[in-house]
Amino acid sequence: MTPAARVQAAIELLDGIISAAREGGAPADRVVADGLRARRYAGSKDRRAIRELVYGAIRACGPVPDTGRAAMLRLAELQPELAESFDGSSYGPASIGANEKAAQGGVAPAWLAERLAASDIAGEEAEALLDRAPLDIRVNALKATRDALELPVAGEPLLAPHGLRLPAGTPVEGWDAYKGGLIEVQDGGSQLACMAVGAQPGETIIDLCAGAGGKTLALAAAMENAGTLVACDTNRQRLSNLRPRAERAGADIVTEILLNPGRELDALDAWRGKADAVLVDAPCSGTGTWRRNPESRWRITPDEIERLSALQFRLLEIAGQLLRPGGRLVYVVCSLLDEEGAALFGRFTAACPDLLADSPAISAGRSRGSGTRLTPYRDGTDGFFFARAAKV
Numbered sequence: 402m403t404p405a406a407r408v409q410a411a412i413e414l415l416d417g418i419i420s421a422a423r424e425g426g427a428p429a430d431r432v433v434a435d436g437l438r439a440r441r442y443a444g445s446k447d448r449r450a451i452r453e454l455v456y457g458a459i460r461a462c463g464p465v466p467d468t469g470r471a472a473m474l475r476l477a478e479l480q481p482e483l484a485e486s487f488d489g490s491s492y493g494p495a496s497i498g499a500n501e502k503a504a505q506g507g508v509a510p511a512w513l514a515e516r517l518a519a520s521d522i523a524g525e526e527a528e529a530l531l532d533r534a535p536l537d538i539r540v541n542a543l544k545a546t547r548d549a550l551e552l553p554v555a556g557e558p559l560l561a562p563h564g565l566r567l568p569a570g571t572p573v574e575g576w577d578a579y580k581g582g583l584i585e586v587q588d589g590g591s592q593l594a595c596m597a598v599g600a601q602p603g604e605t606i607i608d609l610c611a612g613a614g615g616k617t618l619a620l621a622a623a624m625e626n627a628g629t630l631v632a633c634d635t636n637r638q639r640l641s642n643l644r645p646r647a648e649r650a651g652a653d654i655v656t657e658i659l660l661n662p663g664r665e666l667d668a669l670d671a672w673r674g675k676a677d678a679v680l681v682d683a684p685c686s687g688t689g690t691w692r693r694n695p696e697s698r699w700r701i702t703p704d705e706i707e708r709l710s711a712l713q714f715r716l717l718e719i720a721g722q723l724l725r726p727g728g729r730l731v732y733v734v735c736s737l738l739d740e741e742g743a744a745l746f747g748r749f750t751a752a753c754p755d756l757l758a759d760s761p762a763i764s765a766g767r768s769r770g771s772g773t774r775l776t777p778y779r780d781g782t783d784g785f786f787f788a789r790a791a792k793v
């Protein structure tokens with residue numbers, strides 16, 4: 402493909418991503434994967450170049466652009482050599498019109514950038530939300546140790562004791578260590594947040610929003626595969642992905658429970674007042690994960706944040722009911738908005754006199770309210786807020 406044809410292909414994919422973002426359709430990575438599969442003539446170098454252009458353009462536009470072409474013109478403002486590809490050639494984009502406007506830059510739609518700024522995420526802190534994410538793995542302590550494990554590519558040790566950082570795009574899924582469950586892909590910040598649970602062997606721990614089990618597996622390793630680990634979610638598909646991962650990791654203590662949204666406690670009655678710890682890795686706006694999903698900032702709405710905050714609060718209330726006296730509640734969100742993080746947790750503990758905020762002994766990140774904040778800019782991790790409370 403010519404450079405111009407690659408740019409045109411990227412513009413077409415961007416059009417699909419923009420419509421999907423507006424209509425709540427498929428995420429960008431799926432639109433890109435499907436779009437590239439349909440372009441059989443594109444070789445591996447073309448695909449890489451097109452992907453690079455698409456994600457470069459997504460990162461370059463703050464608000465959702467009107468068209469893929471406007472998004473690409475915005476990228477051309479930052480990479481002027483790209484303008485040469487607008488040459489009107491047969492497979493390339495039409496020449497740039499005299500008054501043609503590029504899409505607007507910025508970190509996010511204005512309203513969202515303002516809310517981040519109100520949570521002290523502005524300037525370089527905000528820009529770093531759109532950096533390219535590295536690839537972090539966690540060495541599964543049930544099967545290996547970070548010091549002794551030999552991998553095809555040596556990783557850089559992370560602050561999290563089992564974490565290693567590899568260059569982005571390292572094909573770990575093909576490695577024997579991955580297939581054998583010796584390593585899992587997990588952001589270093591996520592690994593640190595799991596440590597806040599202080600999971601011990603023999604305990605009863607509930608992972609209330611387990612998804613496909615990223616944090617569940619880290620908890621199983623911390624528990625040395627001894628005790629009871631209940632992994633819950635309302636999403637059947639995500640939860641069903643946990644079982645093969647747990648088997649690969651050798652985590653035998655995990656029991657999955659599918660929850661009914663709005664009636665979560667129905668399936669958890671047996672655990673009321675019994676848990677040593679409950680992890681609430683709550684659904685959130687994901688403002689801390691834009692490095693991986695930069696187009697997700699085009700999907701968030703004020704209404705959605707309000708809906709999520711209400712759900713987060715309710716999940717914390719449920720967690721409080723599952724804890725035994727002296728048990729630990731750990732709240733985690735991969736958002737940097739205080740309304741989902743420090744402010745929400747403060748509001749919750751203020752409303753629940755039987756839950757007292759305490760600090761997990763982890764020397765990472767910075768205090769935010771009664772919890773801890775990790776950011777891409779300062780910690781090189783995804784953005785997280787996590788906090789802990791003890792049941793009296």
Ligand SMILES: C[S@@+](CC[C@H](N)C(=O)[O-])C[C@H]1O[C@@H](n2cnc3c(N)ncnc32)[C@H](O)[C@@H]1O
Pocket residue numbers: 609610611612613614615616617633634635636639660662663665682683684685716
């Ligand atoms: C941040 S994700 C969890 C990620 C997972 N813990 C991990 O480390 O990979 C939040 C999860 O909450 C789930 N969820 C949404 N509503 C829920 C509810 N009412 N009860 C329990 N889980 C819920 C979502 O399906 C999603 O899987």
